[in-house]
Amino acid sequence: xxxxxxxxxxxxxxxxxxxxxxxxxxxxxxxxxxxxxxxxxxxxxxxxxxxxxxxxxxxxxxxxxxxxxxxxxxxxxxxxxxxxxxxxxxxxxxxxxxxxxxxxxxxxxxxxxxxxxxxxxxxxxxxxxxxxxxxxxxxxxxxxxxxxxxxxxxxxxxxxxxxxxxxxxxxxxxxxxxxxxxxxxxxxxxxxxxxxxxxxxxxxxxxxxxxxxxxxxxxxxxxxxxxxxxxxxxxxxxxxxxxxxxxxxxxxxxxxxxxxxxxxxxxxxxxxxxxxxxxxxxxxxxxxxxxxxxxxxxxxxxxxxxxxxxxxxxxxxxxxxxxxxxxxxxxxxxxxx
Numbered sequence: 256x257x258x259x260x261x262x263x264x265x266x267x268x269x270x271x272x273x274x275x276x277x278x279x280x281x282x283x284x285x286x287x288x289x290x291x292x293x294x295x296x297x298x299x300x301x302x303x304x305x306x307x308x309x310x311x312x313x314x315x316x317x318x319x320x321x322x323x324x325x326x327x328x329x330x331x332x333x334x335x336x337x338x339x340x341x342x343x344x345x346x347x348x349x350x351x352x353x354x355x356x357x358x359x360x361x362x363x364x365x366x367x368x369x370x371x372x373x374x375x376x377x378x379x380x381x382x383x384x385x386x387x388x389x390x391x392x393x394x395x396x397x398x399x400x401x402x403x404x405x406x407x408x409x410x411x412x413x414x415x416x417x418x419x420x421x422x423x424x425x426x427x428x429x430x431x432x433x434x435x436x437x438x439x440x441x442x443x444x445x446x447x448x449x450x451x452x453x454x455x456x457x458x459x460x461x462x463x464x465x466x467x468x469x470x471x472x473x474x475x476x477x478x479x480x481x482x483x484x485x486x487x488x489x490x491x492x493x494x495x496x497x498x499x500x501x502x503x504x505x506x507x508x509x510x511x512x513x514x515x516x517x518x519x520x521x522x523x524x525x526x527x528x529x530x531x532x533x534x535x536x537x538x539x540x541x542x543x544x545x546x547x548x549x550x551x552x553x554x555x556x557x558x559x560x561x562x563x564x565x566x567x568x569x570x571x572x573x574x575x576x577x578x579x580x581x582x583x584x585x586x587x588x589x590x591x592x
Contacts, residue, residue: 257387260357260416260442262295262461263478264332266303267468268510268517269317271525277313278525279320285522286324292471295461295478297321298359300334302393302420303465303510308528311337315349322353330356332389332463336364340379351386359389359418359463364397370404381413389416389442402429409434409441416442418463422450431458448474448500452493455481466500469516470555499549506542507535515543519556 267289270281286297299321300306300314309317318333325331335346335358347358362368363376377400381388390408392400400408400417408414419427427443434441435458445454448464455461455478467474473496480489503512511531514524531539548563550556 257356257415258330259440259460260296260330260332260389260444263293263467263471263474264296264298264330264444264461264463265289265294265467265471266298266301266334266446266463266465268514268524269299269304269309270523271528273525275526275528277309277316277320278523281523282317282320283324285517286321288520288522289468289471290325290328293475294329294467294471295475296330296332296356297325298332298334298463300336301359301463301465302396303468303513304334305510305527305529306334306336311342311346314346315353318350318355319353322350322355327354332356333358334361334391335359336361336391340376343380344383347380347384347386347388351384355386357387357389357415358384359391361391361393362397362400366398368398370401373398373400374404374407377408377414378411381408381411384413386413387415388413389418389444390414391418391420391446393420393446395420402426402433405430406433409438415440416444416460418444418446420446422447424450424453424457427454427459428457449497450493451496452477452481452486452489455489456486465510465513466496466503469503469513469520470496470499470550470553472555473553495553499546502542502545502549506545507539511535511539512542512546515539516546516550519543519547519550 270278272278299317306314322331333350333355335343335350337343337346343360350358360380362373390400405417431443443459445451445459445462448466451462464474477489477492503516506512514527518524544559547556547559551558
C-alpha cells in the first residue's frame with residue numbers, strides 16, 4: 256500500500272521568462288528551495304500554478320520538470336484537471352509515467368452538475384487511472400462534492416483522499432466522521448490556509464496552501480506545532496499568517512499577490528500571462544511594499560529603506576489563547592480530542 260499523503264504540499268507557481276515561456280531553470284531552483292525549507296510535497300498545476308493559462312503540453316512539461324527535480328525527495332501531487340474525463344485520464348497516464356505520487360482532480364467546472372453526475376465523472380476516472388486520485392473540492396469554481404458523494408467515491412480503491420478548499424470547518428469534520436472509521440488511510444487536506452491550524456485540530460492530515468510557496472518555513476512550523484498538540488503557539492502563528500494571506504489574496508487578482516510575494520523571496524517569477532492594466536501595475540508595486548513589511552516582521556526579508564507604516568496587531572496572547580481554548584472545548588464535547 257502506498258504511503259498516506261500528509262503534511263504541507265505546496266501548490267507552487269511557475270516562473271516565466273521575459274517572453275512568457277516556462278523558465279525551467281528557475282522552476283528547478285524554486286523546487287529545490289521549497290524542499291530545503293521543509294515542505295512535505297509539491298503540487299504542480301494547481302490554481303496557484305495558473306494551470307488554466309498553460310496548454311496541455313505545457314502542463315505535462317511542468318509536472319515532468321517537478322518530478323525530475325524532486326527526484327523522490329518528496330511526493331508530487333500533480334494537478335490533472337482537464338476539460339473532460341477522457342483528457343483527464345490521459346493526463347493521469349502521463350503523470351504516472353513521470354513518477355508523481357498521485358493526481359488531484361477538480362470536480363467538473365463551467366457546467367454546474369448534480370451530485371450523481373459528479374460521482375459518475377470521478378468514478379469513470381478512478382476506474383481507468385493508473386495512478387492514485389485525490390478529489391479536489393473547490394465549490395467557488397466547480398461543481399461541489401457533497402459528503403454522501405465523497406463517501407461513495409471513497410469506496411473506490413484509486414480514490415485516496417480529498418483536498419477541500421471551502422474553508423468550512425464543519426464540512427471537514429463531517430467528511431472525517433463519514434469516511435475515516437472505515438478507511439483510515441484516506442487523506443483529508445485543507446486548501447484554505449486561513450484555517451490550517453483549526454483544520455489540523457479537528458483531524459485533517461495536512462494542507463495544500465499557496466502561502467506555503469511564500470513562507471514554507473512558517474507553514475511547516477505551524478503543521479509541526481499542531482501535530483504535536485501545541486495549539487496555543489500554533490494559533491499564534493495562524494493569526495500572523497492570516498495577515499500575510501489576506502494581503503496577498505485580497506489586494507490583487509489571484510494569484511498576482513502571491514507572485515509578488517514569491518519574488519520577494521528571491522525568485523524571478525516573470526509576468527503572468529494575464530495582462531495587467533497600468534493601474535494594476537502601480538497597485539502591484541504598492542502591494543509589494545506592504546508584503547515586504549509583513550515578511551520583514553518574520554525576518555525573511557529586509558524591511559523597505561523608507562520604513563513600514565504601523566499596522567493593527569490582533570495577536571494579543573490572551574485573545575489567541577481564548578480562541579484556541581474555545582475550539583478545544585468544542586472538540587472535547589464532541590469526543591474528538
